[in-house]
Amino acid sequence: MTITTKVVDIVKDKMTIVKHSETENICLVGPVKLPVKQGEFSATFQWYNWVKVDSNLSKEEIIDGLATANLAFSQQSSVLVYGDFANEEDVLIRMHSICHTGDIFGSQRCDCGYQLHESMKMIAEHGCGAIFYLADHEGRGIGLFSKSLAYLLQEEGLDTVEANHALGFQDDTRSYEEAITVLTALRSKPVTLITNNPKKLAALQMHGLTADGHIPLWGGVTETNRFYLDTKVEKSGHIRDMK
Numbered sequence: 001m002t003i004t005t006k007v008v009d010i011v012k013d014k015m016t017i018v019k020h021s022e023t024e025n026i027c028l029v030g031p032v033k034l035p036v037k038q039g040e041f042s043a044t045f046q047w048y049n050w051v052k053v054d055s056n057l058s059k060e061e062i063i064d065g066l067a068t069a070n071l072a073f074s075q076q077s078s079v080l081v082y083g084d085f086a087n088e089e090d091v092l093i094r095m096h097s098i099c100h101t102g103d104i105f106g107s108q109r110c111d112c113g114y115q116l117h118e119s120m121k122m123i124a125e126h127g128c129g130a131i132f133y134l135a136d137h138e139g140r141g142i143g144l145f146s147k148s149l150a151y152l153l154q155e156e157g158l159d160t161v162e163a164n165h166a167l168g169f170q171d172d173t174r175s176y177e178e179a180i181t182v183l184t185a186l187r188s189k190p191v192t193l194i195t196n197n198p199k200k201l202a203a204l205q206m207h208g209l210t211a212d213g214h215i216p217l218w219g220g221v222t223e224t225n226r227f228y229l230d231t232k233v234e235k236s237g238h239i240r241d242m243k
């Protein structure tokens with residue numbers, strides 16, 4: 001089936017083709033208006049979604065191929081933008097790694113759900129910013145299935161870093177290249193990164209992030225995630241805010 005020109009006309013102005021590498025482009029779609037409500041907090045974000053495509057494909061060819069691309073079998077990352085992100089001088093961003101258990105189920109084995117929702121609030125209160133939700137970052141890059149095994153190992157006394165190693169993974173295999181390509185397409189001025197991990201800021205800067213600093217985000221500590229958070233401080237370079 002060929003997509004009608006009417007459909008192409010409606011969506012193509014909201015599609016941007018961004019060069020990612022010699023052979024790949026990123027097809028960025030948005031903004032899509034996304035009103036959100038979580039408890040007392042509500043705000044309207046602009047949502048952008050992206051997918052990597054061959055660099056020789058036109059917008060029409062990308063749209064034409066969607067129905068057979070099986071995109072539901074792979075995960076797509078996206079970004080929630082708030083305010084005039086391209087032009088505002090002082091903006092906050094968060095690079096949030098997907099956490100199926102924490103973000104969706106509210107698991108208290110980690111503080112990801114707290115960090116996600118709190119950073120959305122921080123950005124809305126600040127007036128401008130973006131939250132990148134990175135879909136291939138589950139379990140610091142080990143995937144959801146392996147994460148369940150890592151949790152079983154943690155119940156036997158291994159910490160979060162040791163458990164990933166015991167399953168044959170490096171501790172952290174997350175890549176930020178796509179997110180940085182998208183960020184650069186949305187904004188060229190510097191940003192402030194919301195993170196407790198200065199190493200993450202340094203790694204992102206090495207990959208081309210223009211950031212002039214970072215601000216921490218603590219507060220989601222509970223009895224069930226205390227050991228996990230201690231490990232992040234002791235082994236992964238996180239700095240605890242003592243306030």
Ligand SMILES: [Zn+2]
Pocket residue numbers: 099101102103110111112113
């Ligand atoms: Zn988590």
